[in-house]
Amino acid sequence: MNFKTISTVISREYTTKVRKKSFLLTTLIVPIVIGLGLFIMIQLMSSIGTRAQKVAVIDHTGGIVLPYLKDNSANTYLDYSNEQEAEIKGNLEARELDVLLVISELDSLNSVSLQAYSRKPLNVEFSSIVNNQVNEAIEAYRISTYKDIENLRQIIDDVRSNVSMTEFLLDESGNESVSESGVYMAISMVMGIFIFLFITMFGTMVMSSVIEEKSSRVVEVLISSARSTELMFGKIIGVALVALTQFLLWIVFTVGIFVVLSAVSGGFGGADAAAMMEMAGTGDMAAVTAQGGDAAVIVSTIAKIPWGTMILSFIVYFVLGYLLYSSMFAAIGSAVDNESDTQQLQMPLTIPLMIGYMIVFFAFKNPDSATVFWSSMIPFTSPIVMLARIPYGVPAWELVTSILILLLTVVALAWASAKIYRVGILMYGKKSSFKDLWNWLRQK
């Protein structure tokens, strides 16, 4: 291959794609959507935060429950145990309180009853949050009464972890495990979907570009000035650079739009944009929906994710996955006369991609299942599935094996695709079948 020729091909491919209106549109629209989405999300989050209810608590248990009522973004608890219930009930507004929560004394079953009084309807999560926290307090108290059983707390936790899958609400407020898996799930899905979209989007871009050259007969002119491999790989690399440019512009524009929006709206209750970004980065949807707003759990979970491995593998899998599929897309493109004939030949490429995409949705249920394991080894699905597995932790040997298999497949298929491409671009007229492709591959 001639370096000068291939770089000429790359630069044409790149400049014409980047100057296209469609490139400009997607480059602008995606950040606007994401930036606006983030902005609205954070507006919502901060508005929830500023409306934290002041809850006056009268605790008749003598301090068994109160320490378990922890302040969060929705509620602030104030100890009014020494005051008269009726007095406060009548003066909620005057005392700038939103809710009065009365906790009864422990009854014979070591339980309590709760009464909440407020002037406005309580927000939806209030009762579930308070119930959970009070239940936790009662539970802790009951455990403490079984003095003769060692490590009862731990035993109960162990027991609970077996059933916690269904107790989503309970775990949201305190137990970390579900929050963690929620975060893992979100990240692994985002990763999987992202790489799926990128491979499909830019793989098809390579294919259209091949078809454009073929159907306009430009390739007939090109083929005497450049080798078919130079043309094919120049195209693939050129489109990869377009992908990279788009990706970088998305990041820059998203941050830009977000900062501008924040500046225009004058910040969020005094907080500056940078802090908001941090919240956005760590919170995602989980933060908004987390009923306790327990951001600390999410932050700590995110900190536990092996980001170095994650980013590195994202790059490796994106590059290899893109090379694998785009060279096959190029071969398919070379076999047809126009875009509408691609449907049938494209199937063997889109099906494994779709399968990988769907496995990602099941990966979080059982990241160690055989299906997930093998699909993260098979090169046609591994770029998508393995990336989705990484947040859960993947043994190094599996990662290395998967990458090696992928790399070898890329080399073999790029070679085969180049052979098919070489013959295909000069074939016109009849619709090509897989049998034709196979014959071209074997042609000297």
Added chain:
Amino acid sequence: MIIKTIDICKSFGEKVALDHLSLDIPDGKIFGLLGPNGAGKTTLIRIINRITIPNSGQVLFKDKPITQEDVMRIGYLPEERGLYRKMKVGDQAMYFARLKGMSRGDAMDALKDWFVRFGIESWWNKKVEELSKGMAQKVQFITTVVHKPSLMILDEPFSGFDPVNAEVIRQEILRLKDEGASIILSTHNMESVEELCDSIALVNNSKLVVTGATDQIRRSYGDSRVELVYTADAALESVPGVFTVDSDIIEAGVHTAMLRLDKTANEALAAILGTGVAVRSFRELIPRMNDIFIRLVTGEGR
């Protein structure tokens, strides 16, 4: 010889495209590659350009096996040609010139020259989709020759041109030849072949039918036809075994007859004089390339 092909065979599956084809293409001349559609011309051109690999046989470029570097210097105008529709004419011409290994500056200078020569400077920033077919063909022609190749292969260079522009291209081809380039011209336009080609090869059914200097070939197929102008009271009759009268037109008492000779011109002339007609002129007819082409291809043979 700029190109010499030795015993080239190529088949695609069952279909034989070239059958033991050997050709000598002389240096500094215009060489016509003729043949009906599907004869194997394009395959031969692609083999010379190393786009297609022959099953057997060899292509020599200046007496050495042709290399990719040689091919890079060839200016090839394929029959099925196109431009990027959405790309600007100037950018596109630059791209092709750069692919041929020209530096940005050289390419720009040479392209500007050509655009001025063809009077199309104003097209530089137009997109190809705004051009007519003839206009696009002009751009194509420029991109083929801009890097001053020593060998040009032009496949149907006149298609899509009106007579005026076709003449412009013809003149440019002659000018390139005068500057020392060798040109392989594949065309169905036989008038251009007569006007431009120093020598030709005719390929039919994957085989070489005839090759040689254009004049010689035309003469060799013309030795039996004669135009006779005479005056006589009665029209000339055929003399079996000597000549046959194909047609005879009388205008103002002057006959113009087309004869086919079965003996030499001398014997035929003697026989004609013997009939008592007054001969005004006796002229050997060199057949048009068009007629030779049709005769050879439809299988009338010699």
